Amino acid sequence: MAGIEEVARLAGVSTATVSRALSGNAHVSPATRLKVEAAALELDYVVSSNASSLASGRTRNIGVVVPFLNRWFFSSVLEGAQQSLLRHGYDLTLYNLSGDGDERHSVFEHFLLRQRVDAVIAISLELTESEVTRLHALRKPLVGVGGPIPGVRTLTVDDTAVARLATEHLIGLGHTRIAHIGGTLEFDLDFHLPTNRRLGYEHALTDAGVEIDPSLFAPADFTIKGGYHAAKQLLGVPHNRPTAIFAASDEMAMGSLLAARDLGLVVPRDVSIVGIDDHDLSDFFGLTTVAQFPRGQGEKAAEMLMEELAPSPLAELPATTPLPFELKVRSSTARPPA
Amino acid sequence: MAGIEEVARLAGVSTATVSRALSGNAHVSPATRLKVEAAALELDYVVSSNASSLASGRTRNIGVVVPFLNRWFFSSVLEGAQQSLLRHGYDLTLYNLSGDGDERHSVFEHFLLRQRVDAVIAISLELTESEVTRLHALRKPLVGVGGPIPGVRTLTVDDTAVARLATEHLIGLGHTRIAHIGGTLEFDLDFHLPTNRRLGYEHALTDAGVEIDPSLFAPADFTIKGGYHAAKQLLGVPHNRPTAIFAASDEMAMGSLLAARDLGLVVPRDVSIVGIDDHDLSDFFGLTTVAQFPRGQGEKAAEMLMEELAPSPLAELPATTPLPFELKVRSSTARPPA
């Protein structure tokens, strides 16, 4: 537990110089810098982040708030953010709001206000106006991932366009009876993702001159299990069965795959299935999907924060950055049966 | 950003009293405590964790180190730990070592030494002796989850017993040709989990008087995909096919389920399958498994740390706490075909 003073003594300089040399925040002659670095190394010196934060006002720590941990999308974003932050010398403190509203309140009251963090990343969370206001009042940069938050810079794919792309792929193959497994209303609270995806689906259909059939929609909960049951419902009808399913997430698409199989249908011969995500397992299942890149989203969110926290005040960045997505055609889609 | 001084002024007491009243670390008369609390509330006062840490030496922050984020086991442990820590007013800073060894080194050099954390939880990571030594030298409590670390208190299920239980379930049903999908050697580096599970399997067999057939073992990588390929290998043989598979993880067991299906086999009529974990999806797949409870493991790890950090120095606790596990029989196992 060597302190800065000992390093200063060993290097024969003042503590101020040690601080400058080690943080790189000011000009120090190469010679002294070397001396200081050598001394620090020899003494195993590492700055105390608390003392440093207290004195400088910067914590080099970013708060990340997520609603779930054990879901592919969230953990991927988190992974990306973590890695990127680490590279920048930042720590990541994690707040999981999977619990009740109480937990959420306490997180906002406690950690944001304890000034433990320099900024926060909110993943797929619709923050309330008061939460956003509070953060702004504390001058904490905030970036959202996974859906637009009013007044906040946000990274999000264009859900409507993604859904349209998936649906158009099916239409392009010749399908017209295309079912859609979307989210239940409760999932619409944050960001209206289900609604947007459904809209993209409907737009694509309409543009292609296909009438929208409400009986071809089934809601589910974004899980494999939910997708399975929804698909059984959709595919179990005796006649005029849909020839394709567009699921609003890969997990639901996988559930559909399994449901089709259990019904004795062969994919893609009897029914085509397409999802959204490019989940880890999608390749294994041969699932055609529209990839979004959550790792990249996490990384980008971190980078944005780094820029915002950097001394050089950049030009105002756009409030919402569109994210890339890409159709990945695999073996779960084909022309409809003749 | 009201400071303690303003609160003290508003409440008509000294800063020391405010500190005491708010932290509960000393006796304050109920009357003044109330006054202080009211003042703090009115001013939206929250302690600066940095100042507090610097002065007290406690950070109220726990570091959690994980090798993966997007795997069921790890995210579940993490979730449990997070929730438990939050309840205790602790923050959790996350370090994901999924990158290269460089990252690992930097994590150990940086965060542990930056004294950002009071203690650390290592999930399924075999720490090197020097890493452990370093932590001990810094007097940072350390608890491991998922495998024994020499010289460190660890939470872990008895892998041998778990595997034995799963295997005995199969034996009890009348199976004798029981295959095992275990881990590849690389997964054995940390904690020898694959080896232990294989041993449990072999012991159970031996005890039952069944000879161990090396051709009935197939290694995989703990994923669904890996399990799928391993199972195809095992089940694809023309004759004397195994009547049961014991997979060392539920994900591999699910892969086996899918493989069996693709081979035209009906589970459990033609082949029984059992896994370990009780993964989120296991219920959906009707998979018989031996549940371990990772959320609980995370919670318990947090609790242990809280005790260790508490002022009252408890009696020395056992170095390794055995964890509960439980056979969950579902529909993937049955008597072997006659």
Place this chain on the structure above:
DNA sequence: CTGAAAGCGCTAACAC
């Protein structure tokens, strides 16, 4: 480019 010194906002003896 470098040093001296004044805090950063709190906690913990130590008095009373």
Place this chain on the structure above:
DNA sequence: GTGTTAGCGCTTTCAG
């Protein structure tokens, strides 16, 4: 029970 005060270990003006 409560006030006084000396730091915790750094960073950052301000001089030089």
